[in-house]
Every structure is written in C-alpha cells, then in structure tokens.
Amino acid sequence: MRGGVAIVGGVGHAKFGRRTDATLGELAWEAVKEALEDARLDQKDIQYFVVGNAGGWSAESLPAVIVGEYCGLNPRGGAMRVEAACASGSAALYNAYLAVASGMADIAMAIGVEKMYESPTPTVVEFIGRAGNYFWEFENFGLTFPGYYALYMTAYMNRFGATEEDFCKVAVKNHYYGSMNPKAQFYGLRITVDQCLKSRYVAWPIKLYDSSPITDGAAAVILASEELARKITDTPVWIRSVGVATGTANLSKRPDFIGLDAAYQAAEQAFKRVGIEHRDTWKYFDVADVHDCFTIAEVMAYEDLGFVERGMGIQLVRSEQTYKGGLIPVNLDGGLKAKGHPIGGLRALVWLLR
Amino acid sequence: MVMSLEAKYEEFWRQSIKQLNDVVKATGGLPIAPPDEKGQYSLWYDVRELRLRYSISVERIKKFFEGLREGKVYATKCRRCGRYYFPPPQADCPYCKASDMDWVEISGDGELLTYTIINTKPLTYSHYPDYIVAIARMREGFNVLAWLRVDDPKKVRVGMKVRLQVVKREPEGYLTYEFVPAEQ
Structure with missing residues (x-):
C-alpha cells in the first residue's frame, strides 16, 4: 500500500480538566513528551508538526509558535495552527496525515491543545456562541453552542418520540466509562439518570448533564509513513480511511434538524474508500469514538455513521447497545461528555486499539 | 427586568479591575492570586485588558437595513437561477458567478x-x-x-x-x- 500512514505508538495525553496549574505550553508539553517517549523518538525526528487550537478565551492568540518553542519542536513544521471549531484536533490530525500521505514528511506530529479556564464562563459561552455565523445568528439572536444542539434535540424528540430521559442515558454511559479513565475530567465520577434529569437547563431541552464541560487539555499523536512505521513499532495503528465534510455556518440553512449532513457525508467518503456500504455499519467496527459534545450529538452520530437507520439511534441507547459487549460500544474513554471537551483538543483512543 | 447594558458591563469590568488592584496591593506588587480552597492554583491576573467591538461591512446589503426601517425583511434572489439568499441576503450568487440580484420581501x-x-x-x-x-x-x-x-x-x-x-x-x-x- 503506497502512502500508508500509521499512528506509531506515539500517543500523549495530558490530564483533562480545570488545568489552571499549567500554561498552554506546559500543557502541550505533557502530551508531546508522552508521545515522544511512547514512540521512542526525539524532537529531531519530527519533520512536521501542526497545532489544533480554537482559542480566543486564552491569552496566547497565536499559539502554534508558543507550543513549538516550549516543546523544542521549532523550527520544523512552520508552527501552524489549524482551526475547525470543535474539530480542530481532528483537523490537526488530518493535516499531519496529509503531510505523511503526500510524502512531504516521513514522521509528523499532530497536537491539540486548549486552555479554556483563562476566561470567565460567560466569556467562554460568548466565544463558542460566536462559532456559527456571527453576524446573522449571534449578533441579533445570541445562540449558544448548547443552543445549536438544543435545536436538534427539540426536533429529534418531536420527530422520533425520544425523551429527555433517553438522552440522559447517554450521559450516564459516558460518565460510567469516564469514571474509569484517569485522564478524564470526571475521573471517578458516575452519575444517575435522575441526577441528569434534575440538573438545570442550559439551553432547553439540553441540561447541564447533557453537556460536555469547559475543559483545559492537550493530546499529541505521531504519524509515520508505512516504511518507517514498521521500524518504529511492532504495533502500528493504520489509518485506513479518512473523510471530511462541512455543513453550513448558518443553522437556519440546514434542511432538517435530526442529523448532521456533514457527518453523514464525511462517513460516506471514509466508507467508500474501504468499500463499506453506508448501512448497518456497526458490524464492521469493534468500537467507535464519536463527537458527543452534547448527548443529542452522540445519538445523531450513531445514525449519520450508519450504525443504525435515522431515528433508531435512540433505540440503541434504550437497549444499552453502545456499552461494552453491545452491538457497537461507543466512547469508551468517556467521550467529550465525561472525559472533557477542550475545543481544539485531540482525543486519543489509540491505547485501546493497540 | 432588563438591566441596562452599560450597568451590566461596567459592573463586570469593575470587578475584574478591583480584583487586580486588590491582589497587587495584598502581595506587595505581584498580580498573582494565591491558591484558594476550591483547588484553584496560583493565577496571574492579566494587567492588560482587551475589549473588542468590530466594525462590520454592510455597504453591499444596505437595502436590507433600509427595509427594516420600512418594516420589511428582505432576502435576495438571483435573477439567473432563482435561488433565494437569506441569511445573509447575499450580494453575490456563487453558483451563477454573478451579482445580478433582486431584493424581495420575505412573505x-x-x-x-x-x-x-x-x-x-x-x-x-x-x-x-x-x-x-x-x-x-x-x-x-x-x-x-x-x-x-x-x-x-x-x-x-x-x-x-x-x-x-x-x-x-x-x-x-x-x-x-x-x-x-x-x-x-
């Protein structure tokens, strides 16, 4: 396979949470150091690096060069920041993947880092709320990010008869797994459906416990070309296929509010490349990590990724089929919901895959 | 009750400046807040403040705002392909690569x-x-x-x-x- 790209053991992951003990550089270094040690590589081996970060709420407004300097990675890689809102970490991974797949670099590092607790909560809510179309949907109507997903949850509940209790079950599951992940923001903390139902609304019908938290965190992964990957590690994790797509910034331009078309399109591309049909896809995978910034997001992901048909995602939740041992275990690291959601951070599931 | 915008903002900024001044005074010259009982670590209170208010270009869609004054909400519609644009009422149709738009009142x-x-x-x-x-x-x-x-x-x-x-x-x-x- 020409242009094969693998994650070569080099995975680093800072503890997620309210990390006011560390600067942006220090936090990134926790992840970068662990990744280098994990792969038994040195900074001089990294030919290219890229930093995923949304920023705004943190003091360093051009963070890539800060991270590169602190971690001893400069001058390689040109210290670029990539931003794709809540997918900034994935964007960094994609960017590093392209660098290796194209032959521009043999070894590349993707870093995701975010320091959200440098600003007060109302300011953070403001920044994320501005992440859609600022002038047409925020300036006059003050949508928040929970608000964006609440528009989906209302429509989904109305269309498929799902209840707030159903969605709370997603939160319970992700907290259950997050409670076992020492790197998770809510390590050791399980919740009940009742606790979730009684939590306050942040954007009706989304409650506090339907929501991922504000998080400081960092993660790093090292990718290598096929030839080098086998020299670096006996257990490379191959990236078989990647798909990317984009929806509209204006929520009002979306046709319905029961699924994310961009996620569907991205999955379609990724499946096509490896010859998988975009239906009953649960049977091709042992485990999945999906974007669960809010509980509704996880349920829509089940459907957009084709595990089950539209409207059936909530049945997977009710029958606990996304727990370990179920049809398709999802977010066994705790997800964004319980592990934490540093906007530009990366989530690494690689340990599990090895 | 709707509190005035000025009062709300002033209160917010006053609090943060007061915090900074208090800390500098209490520490004999370091804007570093000591760790607190909630497990908060030592934090440097930023001495520099950044307030942002943007100037946003609306020249090409002025008609939309004139419409609001007449009690109308306007969209644009491409004269070539008939596509509606809202929001924003785009001045350009990227599909026709043209800027030949009608202003139409939304029903x-x-x-x-x-x-x-x-x-x-x-x-x-x-x-x-x-x-x-x-x-x-x-x-x-x-x-x-x-x-x-x-x-x-x-x-x-x-x-x-x-x-x-x-x-x-x-x-x-x-x-x-x-x-x-x-x-x-």
Whole structure:
C-alpha cells in the first residue's frame, strides 16, 4: 500500500480538566513528551508538526509558535495552527496525515491543545456562541453552542418520540466509562439518570448533564509513513480511511434538524474508500469514538455513521447497545461528555486499539 | 427586568479591575492570586485588558437595513437561477458567478421547525431575560432563525404557524426581526 500512514505508538495525553496549574505550553508539553517517549523518538525526528487550537478565551492568540518553542519542536513544521471549531484536533490530525500521505514528511506530529479556564464562563459561552455565523445568528439572536444542539434535540424528540430521559442515558454511559479513565475530567465520577434529569437547563431541552464541560487539555499523536512505521513499532495503528465534510455556518440553512449532513457525508467518503456500504455499519467496527459534545450529538452520530437507520439511534441507547459487549460500544474513554471537551483538543483512543 | 447594558458591563469590568488592584496591593506588587480552597492554583491576573467591538461591512446589503426601517425583511434572489439568499441576503450568487440580484420581501408566514430556550447566556446577552430562539420554514421554502416572542413558552409547539415581523430590540432600541405566533 503506497502512502500508508500509521499512528506509531506515539500517543500523549495530558490530564483533562480545570488545568489552571499549567500554561498552554506546559500543557502541550505533557502530551508531546508522552508521545515522544511512547514512540521512542526525539524532537529531531519530527519533520512536521501542526497545532489544533480554537482559542480566543486564552491569552496566547497565536499559539502554534508558543507550543513549538516550549516543546523544542521549532523550527520544523512552520508552527501552524489549524482551526475547525470543535474539530480542530481532528483537523490537526488530518493535516499531519496529509503531510505523511503526500510524502512531504516521513514522521509528523499532530497536537491539540486548549486552555479554556483563562476566561470567565460567560466569556467562554460568548466565544463558542460566536462559532456559527456571527453576524446573522449571534449578533441579533445570541445562540449558544448548547443552543445549536438544543435545536436538534427539540426536533429529534418531536420527530422520533425520544425523551429527555433517553438522552440522559447517554450521559450516564459516558460518565460510567469516564469514571474509569484517569485522564478524564470526571475521573471517578458516575452519575444517575435522575441526577441528569434534575440538573438545570442550559439551553432547553439540553441540561447541564447533557453537556460536555469547559475543559483545559492537550493530546499529541505521531504519524509515520508505512516504511518507517514498521521500524518504529511492532504495533502500528493504520489509518485506513479518512473523510471530511462541512455543513453550513448558518443553522437556519440546514434542511432538517435530526442529523448532521456533514457527518453523514464525511462517513460516506471514509466508507467508500474501504468499500463499506453506508448501512448497518456497526458490524464492521469493534468500537467507535464519536463527537458527543452534547448527548443529542452522540445519538445523531450513531445514525449519520450508519450504525443504525435515522431515528433508531435512540433505540440503541434504550437497549444499552453502545456499552461494552453491545452491538457497537461507543466512547469508551468517556467521550467529550465525561472525559472533557477542550475545543481544539485531540482525543486519543489509540491505547485501546493497540 | 432588563438591566441596562452599560450597568451590566461596567459592573463586570469593575470587578475584574478591583480584583487586580486588590491582589497587587495584598502581595506587595505581584498580580498573582494565591491558591484558594476550591483547588484553584496560583493565577496571574492579566494587567492588560482587551475589549473588542468590530466594525462590520454592510455597504453591499444596505437595502436590507433600509427595509427594516420600512418594516420589511428582505432576502435576495438571483435573477439567473432563482435561488433565494437569506441569511445573509447575499450580494453575490456563487453558483451563477454573478451579482445580478433582486431584493424581495420575505412573505413572513412560516411554520416552526424547532426551537430552544437560552438559559445560560453569553456575556453580551446577560442583561436579557431567557429568550426563545426558533427556526421556521417560510412559505418561500427557506428557513429563518429569530427570537420567538410568546407569553408562555409552554405553549410553543413544533409545527405551529408563526409570523416574521420587524421590531425594536430593547434596551438598545435597534431594529431587528422576530417571530410571533400567527394566531395572535
């Protein structure tokens, strides 16, 4: 396979949470150091690096060069920041993947880092709320990010008869797994459906416990070309296929509010490349990590990724089929919901895959 | 009660400047807050403050804002392909690669697709009571997002008929648009 790209053991992951003990550089270094040690590589081996970060709420407004300097990675890689809102970490991974797949670099590092607790909560809510179309949907109507997903949850509940209790079950599951992940923001903390139902609304019908938290965190992964990957590690994790797509910034331009078309399109591309049909896809995978910034997001992901048909995602939740041992275990690291959601951070599931 | 914007902001900024001054005084010259009982670590209080207020270009869609003054909400429609643009009422049609647009008033009749109530508000919205953000499918076939004004949020239903109208947003007193139930 020409242009094969693998994650070569080099995975680093800072503890997620309210990390006011560390600067942006220090936090990134926790992840970068662990990744280098994990792969038994040195900074001089990294030919290219890229930093995923949304920023705004943190003091360093051009963070890539800060991270590169602190971690001893400069001058390689040109210290670029990539931003794709809540997918900034994935964007960094994609960017590093392209660098290796194209032959521009043999070894590349993707870093995701975010320091959200440098600003007060109302300011953070403001920044994320501005992440859609600022002038047409925020300036006059003050949508928040929970608000964006609440528009989906209302429509989904109305269309498929799902209840707030159903969605709370997603939160319970992700907290259950997050409670076992020492790197998770809510390590050791399980919740009940009742606790979730009684939590306050942040954007009706989304409650506090339907929501991922504000998080400081960092993660790093090292990718290598096929030839080098086998020299670096006996257990490379191959990236078989990647798909990317984009929806509209204006929520009002979306046709319905029961699924994310961009996620569907991205999955379609990724499946096509490896010859998988975009239906009953649960049977091709042992485990999945999906974007669960809010509980509704996880349920829509089940459907957009084709595990089950539209409207059936909530049945997977009710029958606990996304727990370990179920049809398709999802977010066994705790997800964004319980592990934490540093906007530009990366989530690494690689340990599990090895 | 709607607190004035100035009062709210001034209070917010006053608090942070007071915190900074107190800490510098208490530590004999270091803007570093000591660790607190909630497990907060030592933190440097930023001495520099950044307030942002952007100047946003509207020259090519001036007609939209003139419309608000006449009580009308305008969309644009491409003369070549017939596509509606809203929001924003685009001055360009990227598909026809042309800028040959008609300004058309939105009918105002819509059906509610979905809605939410914003309880945890952004800083710059913190002076408003909780508000309903709704999306409705308009008769023309495209959607509009706006606040929905109702007496009782419990009576809001997906599928209900709504009407789009131009209103003044208080306390700022500027023109914008919102939905109201059609039966009202």
